[in-house]
Amino acid sequence: MGTARASAREARLSAFCQARFSFLTDTIIKVQALLKPPSAASAGALEKETNLPSFIRNPQDFWSGVIFLIFGLAAVIIGNDYAMGSAGRMGPAYFPTALGSLLAVIGAVSLVRSFIRHGEPIGRFAIKNLLLVTAAVLLFGLLMRGAGLLIATVVLVMLSGYASIKFKVLPFLAVAVGMAVFCILVFVVGLGLPMPIFGSWFGF
Structure with a gap:
């Protein structure tokens, strides 16, 4: 009688150990699957999901x-x-x-060109710039x-x-000095706009 009980106890212990070992093995396999880098096929599928439609060949353009279209049309x-x-x-x-209007035209040209010419994907977003x-x-x-x-244009450039x-x-x-001279000749001298070449800080 005692031998039968011992055998039953050993059988239950063996089954319990096998179940724990199987659980541990499955867990290790799942963790390894998570840590394993994706294959080329899965990476390609993920890239297709995150990219733009195929008819857009140049994401930057x-x-x-x-x-450009949004800001240009908003200004108009x-x-x-x-x-x-x-x-x-x-x-x-x-x-x-x-x-x-000029900005909207440039945006439209860039938008059409994005369907025709191939280009690189958009890189990292340059917050500092x-x-x-x-x-x-x-x-x-x-x-x-x-x-x-004069000074405002130089600082801008x-x-x-x-x-x-x-x-x-x-x-x-x-380039900044040339741009400032160009703006003065066009807007102040040519068009006569009331833009001070030197501001009130200089007594003008």
């Missing part, structure tokens, strides 16, 4: 075209609420409408009245150029 629509004026006597809507360009535009608006068009990996002080400074 596609998204830049969409952004907002400008419709103000007086247009003429080239010699610009109204408040003239410059935003002209710039918005975006902040530098945004700060340059804001500083241009803040410096226009106090420092004037230099600060936004600093976001480029090809930034060098002397070449970008030459």
Whole structure:
């Protein structure tokens, strides 16, 4: 009787150990499957799921075209609420409408080109460069009245150029000065817009 009980106890213990061992083995196999890198087929399937549709061959041109179109059309629509004026006597809507129309055309061309030409996928989002360009535009608006068009344009070009990996002080400074002179000749001398070349900080 005692031998039978011992045998039954050993059988239950053996079954319990086998069950625990099987559970442990299954767990290890599942963990290894999770840690194992995906195969080429699964990686390709994942890439197809996350990519744009196949008819969009150049994602960079596609998204830049969409952004240009949105901002350009928004400027044109907002400008419709103000007086247009003429080239010699610009109204408040003239410059935003002209710039918005040009931006929308560039966006449309970029959008069409994204369906024709092959291009690389979009890389990492450059937060630092975006902040530098945004700060340059804001500083241009803040410096226009106090420092004037000349200094505001130089600051705009230099600060936004600093976001480029090809930034060098002397070449970008030459471009900034040339751009400032060009803006003065076109907007102040040519069109007669009331933009101070040197602002109130310099006693003008």
